[in-house]
Amino acid sequence: MNAVLKKMVKGITVCYSEVFPDPDQNNDYFHLNYIGKLFLIADSYCMNPDCTCQEAVLNFVQAYPKDGTKADSFMIRLKLNGRGYKIHDRGRFSKREIQAIVMYFTADGTFLELFNERYNEMKEKAKEILN
Template identity: 70%
Template sequence: MHAVLRKIAKGYTVCYSEVFPDQDNDYFHLAYMGKLFLIADSYCLNPDCTCQEAALNFVQVYPREDKKNADSFMVRFKLNGRGYKIHEQGHFHRREIKSIMMHFNADKKVGKLLNERFKEMREKTSEILS
């Protein structure tokens, strides 16, 4: 937990899997057009911050195309339902990211789940800081 506290103090986002590492659902998975993505969700846990976003890091784990590092991109997903902003594009085109995001949140359940996870993270942070 010390690493999590350091990240909070420095204003970094904290990955859900860092706070709840034994969960079966600590990462999201997405199959899209023959590609498989692993998605890590991170949140700002600074108790004084009012941001309502999830930082989503999409890592393409299949196919790897003989690259040393996996292709990835990151978006800041607004938890109030007002879209997202591309934070890091990687080797992906903006149109492809838009299409992946539409597929990822097609049924709007992801937004609800991200809000629940954000609430869990904030509650755990309050517990740790108390």
Template identity: 75%
Template sequence: MYAVLSKMANGITVCYSEVFPDQNQDYFHCKYIGRLFLVADSYCMNPDCTCQEAVLNFVQVYPREDRDDNSFMIRFKLNGRGYKIHERGRFNKREIQGIVMHFTSDGTVLERLNERYKEMKEEVKKILS
């Protein structure tokens, strides 16, 4: 829990799996044109912040390439109205757009991200009380 508190104090987002470890639901999966991505979702733990965003880190795990730049990171608006690219790795803007659109296309991911955001905000209240 110290790591979570340290990140909170420094204004760093905290990965959902750090607060709620469960091997069955730690990460999202995204299959896109023959590639498999694990998607880690992180959230702001400032109880006073109303950012309504998730930081999503997409890591390509298949086909496995021995490269350090096999991931990209975005800040995704939880109302579904856009995102900002923070790190591109070896992915270009159009590629990222296609992957993100595919990942969020059915609506269930957006719903789940919002649920997790609420869970994280509730957990920080418990931690600080």
């Protein structure tokens, strides 16, 4: 928890799996298969208990790049009220590609619901750590 506390103090988002690790390490990342590309997605959250940002930072890493090239990734800040996202790092992806991938990933609303639950869990854990 020391590393988590350091990130909290610096105002850096903390990955959900850092705070609530999966003992089997099978569910630390979400998986998305999008038109032949496999992505691993890590979700991070602000742990400042006084902050009301209501956002999740999602890092999409292409797991099996084509032609043996280095894996590529992009990062977004997703609004948990369902009103969009901001791109923080595009990698080699175009804005249009990112838009299509994010729309596909969030289309049915189940992930948005889950991210809201995780956001609340992270805020509660932050309060517990600070007390």
